[in-house]
């Protein structure tokens with residue numbers, strides 16, 4: 001059997017990498033005019049003899065799986081190489097690059113943060129989920145595959161937590177310091193603050209990157225008694241934000257009145273609220289503390305509570321829902337080798 005797989009997206013770069021594997025790999029390379037094949041771990045410069053008198057230099061790399069042909073990425077040239085192979089050998093491979101590879105790229109494009117990006121790109125390599133499947137379809141050990149698969153799935157949560165933004169909503173009574181803290185967390189004077197109540201009406205949010213995590217910080221209107229119309233609906237909006245958050249930071253000041261200034265000595269208590277457990281109380285004076293120390297003190301607690309302190313290991317994990325669904329589906333199939341081939345060729349079945 002011959003298997004051809006494009007490891008680089010067609011037409012996307014100056015260099016194309018084609019993987020040739022299976023029992024007929026060496027026969028196919030000989031048919032392209034390569035006389036001596038490199039041994040595993042070695043590489044060799046070869047001159048490929050293609051159809052219509054076309055000649056092209058390529059680097060041949062022998063890998064654990066088979067051979068890689070690394071050559072110029074011109075789509076016509078690649079087509080000429082693929083045309084030399086039996087037609088059925090190439091179709092599923094190209095489809096698998098489309099389905100799995102591109103969905104990873106789509107995820108990677110939307111990602112912020114160095115670490116998260118490395119994590120996502122790591123999945124592109126042959127160590128990722130596609131690699132797991134490929135090993136299985138090529139007669140790899142079923143036990144090892146199942147074990148790798150379970151590990152990948154169990155890491156999926158950690159990976160997702162690293163990639164998706166978390167919403168942190170600031171709530172508390174009017175004048176408790178929500179907007180002041182918001183500005184500190186986003187690192188600039190983004191919203192108005194002051195002793196006058198109801199300076200904040202509509203929720204305001206900003207995305208920040210802290211220790212390679214994406215956090216959305218949301219400032220809301222404060223709670224108070226005797227609110228009318230506009231302020232009442234603003235309070236409701238704030239409550240709704242809180243319900244849709246990963247963490248609510250509940251601010252208290254020990255002087256929650258309109259005549260709260262000057263209060264240089266006042267402490268500010270910060271604690272969380274439903275749905276997550278308390279982050280504990282932090283006694284902070286927002287106006288006196290150095291802003292970067294204040295920011296770190298609050299955000300470190302936040303990461304800790306959200307379980308985001310530990311970065312997941314750079315290891316294979318299904319990145320998007322489709323992949324995860326695919327692997328779960330596969331584990332349920334009676335004939336997993338056959339199911340894996342189908343998954344590689346067509347991607348995960350519709351849910």
Ligand SMILES: Nc1nc2c(ncn2[C@@H]2O[C@H](COP(=O)(O)OP(=O)(O)O)[C@@H](O)[C@H]2O)c(=O)[nH]1
Pocket residue numbers: 172173174175176177178179180181192193194195197198199200222260261262263264265266267268284285286287288
């Ligand atoms: N001394 C002191 N003043 C604060 C503190 N936090 C906020 N303030 C002041 O309290 C007033 C209300 O703050 P603001 O952030 O607008 O409250 P919000 O209504 O909860 O958004 C502003 O004049 C702030 O400068 C604090 O920790 N210490």
Ligand SMILES: [Mg+2]
Pocket residue numbers: 178179180192193199200220221222
């Ligand atoms: Mg405010």
